[in-house]
Amino acid sequence: MPASPETIDLDVLRYRPEQDEGPVWQRFAVPYASDMSVLQALQHIKDEQDGSLTFRWSCRMAICGSCGMMVNGRPALACQTFLRDMLPGPVRVEPLAHFPIERDLVVNADDFIRKLESIKPYLIPKSPRSLADGEYLQTPQQLAQFEQYSSCINCMLCYSACPQYGLDDAFTGPGVLALLHRYNADSRDGGRAARMEILNAEEGVWSCTAVGYCSEVCPKHVDPANAVNQNKLNSAMDYFLRFVSPRGASR
Amino acid sequence: MEVIKADVAIVGAGGGGLRAAIAVAERDPQLSIVLVSKVYPMRSHTVAAEGGAAAVTQAHDSLDAHFHDTVAGGDWLCDQDVVEYFVAHSHEEMVQMEHWGCPWNRKADGHVNVRAFGGMKIERTWFAADKSGFHMLHTLFQTSIKYPSIRRLDEHFCVDLVVDEGRVQGVVAIEIATGEFRLVQAKAVIIATGGAGRVFRENTNGGIVTGDGMALAYRHGVPLRDMEFVQYHPTCMPGTGLLFTEACRGEGGFLLNKHGYRYLQDYGLGPADPSPRNKAMELGPRDRLSQAYWHEKREGRTIAGPHGDVVHLDLRHLGEEKLRERLPQICELAVQYLGVDPARQPIPVLPAVHYTMGGIVANGRTAAPLPGLYSVGECSSVGIHGANRLGSNSLTELLVFGKVAGEEAAAYAKTVPHGSAAAVAALADDARGHALAPLAREDGNERTSTLRREMAQSMEDGCGIYRTAAAMQATCDKLAELKERSRRVRLDDRSKGWNTDWLLAIELGYQLDVAQAIVHSALQRCESRGSHQRLDDYEARDDANFLKHSLAYCTGTGAPRIDYGPVTITSSPPGKRAYGAAGEQAEAERLIQQEAIDARVA
Numbered sequence: 001m002p003a004s005p006e007t008i009d010l011d012v013l014r015y016r017p018e019q020d021e022g023p024v025w026q027r028f029a030v031p032y033a034s035d036m037s038v039l040q041a042l043q044h045i046k047d048e049q050d051g052s053l054t055f056r057w058s059c060r061m062a063i064c065g066s067c068g069m070m071v072n073g074r075p076a077l078a079c080q081t082f083l084r085d086m087l088p089g090p091v092r093v094e095p096l097a098h099f100p101i102e103r104d105l106v107v108n109a110d111d112f113i114r115k116l117e118s119i120k121p122y123l124i125p126k127s128p129r130s131l132a133d134g135e136y137l138q139t140p141q142q143l144a145q146f147e148q149y150s151s152c153i154n155c156m157l158c159y160s161a162c163p164q165y166g167l168d169d170a171f172t173g174p175g176v177l178a179l180l181h182r183y184n185a186d187s188r189d190g191g192r193a194a195r196m197e198i199l200n201a202e203e204g205v206w207s208c209t210a211v212g213y214c215s216e217v218c219p220k221h222v223d224p225a226n227a228v229n230q231n232k233l234n235s236a237m238d239y240f241l242r243f244v245s246p247r248g249a250s251r
Numbered sequence: 252m253e254v255i256k257a258d259v260a261i262v263g264a265g266g267g268g269l270r271a272a273i274a275v276a277e278r279d280p281q282l283s284i285v286l287v288s289k290v291y292p293m294r295s296h297t298v299a300a301e302g303g304a305a306a307v308t309q310a311h312d313s314l315d316a317h318f319h320d321t322v323a324g325g326d327w328l329c330d331q332d333v334v335e336y337f338v339a340h341s342h343e344e345m346v347q348m349e350h351w352g353c354p355w356n357r358k359a360d361g362h363v364n365v366r367a368f369g370g371m372k373i374e375r376t377w378f379a380a381d382k383s384g385f386h387m388l389h390t391l392f393q394t395s396i397k398y399p400s401i402r403r404l405d406e407h408f409c410v411d412l413v414v415d416e417g418r419v420q421g422v423v424a425i426e427i428a429t430g431e432f433r434l435v436q437a438k439a440v441i442i443a444t445g446g447a448g449r450v451f452r453e454n455t456n457g458g459i460v461t462g463d464g465m466a467l468a469y470r471h472g473v474p475l476r477d478m479e480f481v482q483y484h485p486t487c488m489p490g491t492g493l494l495f496t497e498a499c500r501g502e503g504g505f506l507l508n509k510h511g512y513r514y515l516q517d518y519g520l521g522p523a524d525p526s527p528r529n530k531a532m533e534l535g536p537r538d539r540l541s542q543a544y545w546h547e548k549r550e551g552r553t554i555a556g557p558h559g560d561v562v563h564l565d566l567r568h569l570g571e572e573k574l575r576e577r578l579p580q581i582c583e584l585a586v587q588y589l590g591v592d593p594a595r596q597p598i599p600v601l602p603a604v605h606y607t608m609g610g611i612v613a614n615g616r617t618a619a620p621l622p623g624l625y626s627v628g629e630c631s632s633v634g635i636h637g638a639n640r641l642g643s644n645s646l647t648e649l650l651v652f653g654k655v656a657g658e659e660a661a662a663y664a665k666t667v668p669h670g671s672a673a674a675v676a677a678l679a680d681d682a683r684g685h686a687l688a689p690l691a692r693e694d695g696n697e698r699t700s701t702l703r704r705e706m707a708q709s710m711e712d713g714c715g716i717y718r719t720a721a722a723m724q725a726t727c728d729k730l731a732e733l734k735e736r737s738r739r740v741r742l743d744d745r746s747k748g749w750n751t752d753w754l755l756a757i758e759l760g761y762q763l764d765v766a767q768a769i770v771h772s773a774l775q776r777c778e779s780r781g782s783h784q785r786l787d788d789y790e791a792r793d794d795a796n797f798l799k800h801s802l803a804y805c806t807g808t809g810a811p812r813i814d815y816g817p818v819t820i821t822s823s824p825p826g827k828r829a830y831g832a833a834g835e836q837a838e839a840e841r842l843i844q845q846e847a848i849d850a851r852v853a
Contacts, residue, residue: 018746035490035557035588047700051743051752056290058457061493061584063385064294080587102428103749113291113405121393123352135349137361143354150354150386154293179393186352 124191265295267628268443274657300384325637430747638781695741
């Protein structure tokens with residue numbers, strides 16, 4: 001095995017709108033350690049070299065979803081991407097693709113948040129229940145129907161991976177469609193009809209061209225591509241059944 | 252400065268802030284709510300909680316048992332009336348979360364499942380794999396979207412509370428993306444900003460956990476209570492401090508020293524049953540387990556590693572299938588970050604700072620002594636954790652007291668008008684001026700990151716698992732020096748928008764205030780209790796002199812003044828805190844005494 005290098009270079013795409021006319025690359029050398037993440041390398045730069053370097057981060061353990069960025073051209077969480085896998089460098093770090101850059105590695109998430117809020121991402125009970133009635137019964141099999149889709153950390157990597165979203169940001173997109181499917185697939189939920197309107201619109205599932213890269217980059221194995229495709233089936237069913245049942249097939 | 256009027260302002264949109272916001276909205280949809288958070292709500296640190304949330308659930312469990320576990324676990328520094336309320340309202344809050352969609356783990360019959368947790372006599376911890384906090388936070392955030400009266404100010408950094416005419420009247424915040432200031436003029440304010448673990452070097456906390464709300468309340472004269480009690484979690488990742496949940500042990504994991512020996516049996520936690528019985532061995536409380544590590548290290552029985560001495564968390568005997576179902580995140584963390592497969596190798600672990608038991612003083616209804624101010628969650632000291640929190644009580648706390656805070660703030664907001672707009676705006680302008688000061692400074696020569704690192708190292712050196720007066724005094728001196736130097740920070744970044752260099756400097760100010768409250772409270776508590784353990788002639792609990800809450804008051808720029816307040820005892824007089832077989836013996840004696848008292852009363 002070759003000896004570990006003393007340092008490794010990071011090429012970071014900088015953009016400071018108050019001083020830069022457009023994005024520019026800047027190279028930083030950081031001390032190398034085999035257990036060091038790209039996030040730790042960025043923290044090192046900010047602490048020791050240039051306090052103006054700007055990026056979002058918090059938990060350091062791939063659960064808060066803050067530190068999504070492009071690493072060597074691929075959407076990734078900086079905290080769980082390790083320098084040892086990028087040798088010999090340089091490591092190319094850019095803001096998440098398909099989103100407007102606010103500054104350096106920070107992108108504007110407004111569109112994603114607005115979409116998330118639009119799809120009624122909460123339980124709409126099939127049969128309302130009072131607290132005194134206790135919990136809904138739900139078997140492990142019923143839980144398994146949606147559990148995977150509830151694991152989305154809203155890191156937006158899948159939006160950076162999605163070619164369709166890159167072409168047209170009217171597309172609802174993989175993460176939010178997976179979340180929609182999470183509630184539709186929950187045995188306690190009766191809100192499918194209300195969500196179908198969003199789903200059946202052109203920007204819903206039908207925009208997806210089934211590339212599947214979204215699932216490949218998902219750090220939590222949510223498999224949004226699978227959720228989108230299941231929704232295509234549901235959406236098609238709904239479309240046809242609306243002719244025989246005036247309120248659709250959503251019950 | 253833009254002014255937004257609201258009935259209730261909430262700072263912090265983690266579990267506590269979101270639960271409070273929903274409570275206000277449900278109590279009265281006419282009340283306007285502004286929820287201010289320096290990150291998007293789902294980034295809040297609640298997200299990182301793993302193990303679960305406690306509530307008495309099984310037929311053979313009782314509120315009395317949960318009460319006694321909590322009070323003894325807190326080494327009798329809990330306010331027992333508040334613990335009574337807490338245990339009585341825990342279950343309904345867990346059911347409420349279930350009704351909102353939280354994907355709790357289920358038994359085959361469809362009922363919610365519970366798991367064992369440290370210091371808990373009976374299994375009562377509701378869980379969603381090992382991502383319970385993540386699922387609770389996302390459930391609360393997504394549910395909050397239902398309520399039109401909740402207006403969010405995401406990525407807004409709070410720089411001050413506005414206090415006028417003896418009551419809190421709003422908050423001042425910076426929109427991070429633009430650097431613009433906003434005044435939220437409110438009739439009531441709820442602080443829900445989480446803990447302050449980042450003041451220590453090795454910690455489990457996210458970068459955002461910097462004690463902001465604690466410092467803001469403290470600067471306005473509200474004391475911070477019981478700040479000396481800082482929890483070390485015994486099983487964390489060397490180097491990063493990332494957490495391996497207590498549920499690893501709840502599911503049956505072992506802790507081994509370098510001889511492969513389950514050393515906890517040597518610290519009054521035995522017997523070493525093949526699968527740990529509740530409240531024994533690996534299911535003892537966190538303070539005792541972290542202390543046992545410290546002794547093992549001193550005796551040379553830990554294992555040297557690149558990031559310090561470790562012990563082994565052994566999960567191999569649980570089997571791959573159970574690990575995948577119950578502890579999937581733990582397995583991923585171990586594989587990705589350490590290259591260790593828990594099904595085949597033990598995980599190297601060591602203790603790291605995890606939780607601040609103390610916080611903004613709050614009565615049992617979450618109210619601060621400053622009218623209109625409420626607090627909930629880790630930033631708050633409502634009185635249930637005492638000198639050591641039991642795992643899985645804090646997630647439940649967010650719900651039970653988040654609801655209380657929301658309802659209390661809503662009720663209060665209806666009784667008062669908005670104050671003078673001119674007076675409030677003038678105070679907000681002052682706050683803006685203070686916040687902008689570091690940006691304008693040209694003659695500084697200090698880096699925020701250097702001061703932060705020195706602070707964190709000094710806190711670890713002086714306020715760790717075991718403490719001495721000399722080491723604590725050294726940390727007090729160091730913090731005073733750092734505070735002085737922090738007035739000479741020079742920023743690399745002078746931009747308005749997304750200037751995190753500037754915000755980190757403001758956060759360092761919060762951290763130094765909280766750090767001072769911690770170490771000065773610790774220095775003056777001349778006893779050992781729960782997570783506060785001394786090696787210098789104060790090695791025993793001293794109920795005669797210290798069965799009382801510490802209260803740290805801000806005195807301006809100098810050291811805090813430490814005062815004390817009473818602990819509320821209702822039914823559990825201070826007793827012997829014991830675990831394992833000794834704990835079972837003590838528990839039996841307590842029950843006999845209780846029966847005798849009951850018989851006399853009858």
